[in-house]
Amino acid sequence: MGSEDVYILGINMTKFGKHPDLDTVDLASEATLAALKDAGVTMKDMGIIAAGNLMGGAAPIAQIIQKQCGQTGIPAYNVSNACATGATALRVACMSVKAGESDFGLAVGVEKLAGAGLLGTGGGRKKGDEFERSGRFGAVGSVDGRIGTENMPGTFAQVGMEYAHRYGGANFELFAQISEKNHMHSTLNPLAAYTKAMTLEQIMGDIMIAYPNTRPMCSANCDGAAAAVVVSGSKLKTLSQEQQRRAIRIAASVLTSDPYEEACQVLPNVNTLTRNAAKQAYEQAGVGPEDLNLVELHDCFATAELVHYDNLMLCEEGGAVDFFKSGAPFRDGSKPVNVSGGLQSKGHPIAATGIANIWEVCHHLRGEAGPRQIEGAKVGLAHVIGLASACGIHILESNSA
Amino acid sequence: MANQIPYVDYLVLGDDPHLVANECTGCGARFFDRRNACGGCSGTEFKKADVATQGTVKTFTIVSFAPPGVDVPFVSAIVDCDGTSVRTNIVNVEASPEHVKLGMPVKLTTFVAATDEKGTEAVSFGFEPAA
Numbered sequence: 001m002g003s004e005d006v007y008i009l010g011i012n013m014t015k016f017g018k019h020p021d022l023d024t025v026d027l028a029s030e031a032t033l034a035a036l037k038d039a040g041v042t043m044k045d046m047g048i049i050a051a052g053n054l055m056g057g058a059a060p061i062a063q064i065i066q067k068q069c070g071q072t073g074i075p076a077y078n079v080s081n082a083c084a085t086g087a088t089a090l091r092v093a094c095m096s097v098k099a100g101e102s103d104f105g106l107a108v109g110v111e112k113l114a115g116a117g118l119l120g121t122g123g124g125r126k127k128g129d130e131f132e133r134s135g136r137f138g139a140v141g142s143v144d145g146r147i148g149t150e151n152m153p154g155t156f157a158q159v160g161m162e163y164a165h166r167y168g169g170a171n172f173e174l175f176a177q178i179s180e181k182n183h184m185h186s187t188l189n190p191l192a193a194y195t196k197a198m199t200l201e202q203i204m205g206d207i208m209i210a211y212p213n214t215r216p217m218c219s220a221n222c223d224g225a226a227a228a229v230v231v232s233g234s235k236l237k238t239l240s241q242e243q244q245r246r247a248i249r250i251a252a253s254v255l256t257s258d259p260y261e262e263a264c265q266v267l268p269n270v271n272t273l274t275r276n277a278a279k280q281a282y283e284q285a286g287v288g289p290e291d292l293n294l295v296e297l298h299d300c301f302a303t304a305e306l307v308h309y310d311n312l313m314l315c316e317e318g319g320a321v322d323f324f325k326s327g328a329p330f331r332d333g334s335k336p337v338n339v340s341g342g343l344q345s346k347g348h349p350i351a352a353t354g355i356a357n358i359w360e361v362c363h364h365l366r367g368e369a370g371p372r373q374i375e376g377a378k379v380g381l382a383h384v385i386g387l388a389s390a391c392g393i394h395i396l397e398s399n400s401a
Numbered sequence: 402m403a404n405q406i407p408y409v410d411y412l413v414l415g416d417d418p419h420l421v422a423n424e425c426t427g428c429g430a431r432f433f434d435r436r437n438a439c440g441g442c443s444g445t446e447f448k449k450a451d452v453a454t455q456g457t458v459k460t461f462t463i464v465s466f467a468p469p470g471v472d473v474p475f476v477s478a479i480v481d482c483d484g485t486s487v488r489t490n491i492v493n494v495e496a497s498p499e500h501v502k503l504g505m506p507v508k509l510t511t512f513v514a515a516t517d518e519k520g521t522e523a524v525s526f527g528f529e530p531a532a
């Protein structure tokens with residue numbers, strides 16, 4: 001194990017939503033410069049940069065950011081891990097600091113998705129051509145839609161319905177209530193893509209995308225970037241009182257992938273790797289779920305949020321429905337979940353999400369979250385999952401007494 | 402009768418249509434796609450294994466919105482066939498939550514999915530409610 005503690009020194013997320021006048025590079029630079037400013041340091045201090053962008057075609061994004069914000073010749077890592085890309089970038093920066101290779105590290109995630117349609121495969125064979133087998137299923141045409149679904153809303157709908165089948169109690173209305181909670185939470189978040197509350201009737205009556213997920217129950221495609229500056233514990237001691245007070249200790253930084261299981265290649269199993277990551281993270285941090293004051297988890301769909309209550313052990317196994325019904329995950333409940341509005345309302349600029357979640361938690365731990373502040377928050381957890389799969393969990397602790 | 406070919410490599414046509422998996426001889430893990438080695442045990446020997454044609458719906462969704470080229474609505478599901486999970490569409494049933502149920506017994510069926518310019522028919526599979 002490395003010897004260095006790692007802290008978030010500065011962090012920023014841009015407004016999520018539509019940025020017609022800013023391109024991927026603008027957004028990434030905006031978040032980067034703001035995170036450096038928040039940290040009270042400059043690009044000259046950074047020992048490593050790790051960055052990710054999935055859909056923007058801005059590659060290599062880490063070097064592109066350097067060209068906009070400061071080229072100092074440091075190692076640049078371009079990372080890609082689906083929706084866990086941002087968390088992966090942060091993890092890379094953390095590993096470098098923890099290993100003692102860098103005093104400071106920078107992690108950035110950026111995406112431009114406003115107006116993007118459904119994400120997934122699709123399309124088929126050109127009409128009329130002679131059949132030809134391709135791919136590892138030896139298929140003569142597209143399998144998406146013909147042999148099950150490959151699109152994200154459908155995949156995560158099945159994830160939620162599998163939980164419903166196993167434990168009972170979850171139905172369309174319950175999943176919609178989870179979404180109602182997150183849309184309500186977002187009304188207090190000025191950086192969210194959507195900030196309007198929605199009634200249960202509106203949510204259930206909206207366009208059905210993949211039963212039981214209607215449109216507002218799906219993560220919102222939008223533009224956004226987020227960046228974080230990390231610092232070693234020994235370096236932090238040499239910085240100002242104010243920097244030390246606002247620094248957030250990364251008590252756990254964990255990334256997992258799928259262990260082999262029956263069926264995990266037929267339908268992604270988002271449960272096991274999340275549970276494994278959570279176990280590791282709680283052990284690393286020396287805290288348990290009962291110690292968390294807030295949680296930002298990967299609600300890419302309403303159906304996903306339910307299963308992650310269980311995977312993160314916020315409730316007992318099989319108890320996610322009761323946990324939700326108890327009111328615990330509401331912002332005034334005992335275990336507030338997604339007080340930012342979550343991916344369903346705050347938005348989901350894929351590669352930025354894994355750092356934006358951490359920004360939200362840090363914001364509360366620093367006591368800077370304004371009207372949506374969770375009072376007295378000292379410990380929080382941020383979780384993301386990218387399909388295929390990668391799960392990133394960070395447990396964060398306030399550094400002020 | 403038109404020349405018929407299976408839509409995917411792992412569908413066997415004939416009098417008794419069924420799916421066939423690549424089964425790892427080391428640990429018994431089953432895969433429907435081509436494998437270089439086993440994700441379960443890293444073994445490299447596989448044999449063909451017939452998959453049960455009856456099963457139960459372990460989870461499903463009704464996809465009503467999809468990229469161009471995919472007909473909607475359709476029911477996508479994971480069917481548990483005697484311990485082997487199969488990704489499939491549920492066919493010959495109304496695509497509504499009133500008609501598709503978790504735990505529902507289903508059985509494999511085949512249908513012509515596409516025809517090419519030579520008149521060759523690609524036959525795909527789905528699962529339908531078992532009477």
Ligand SMILES: [Zn+2]
Nearest residue numbers: 425428439442
């Ligand atoms: Zn094996």
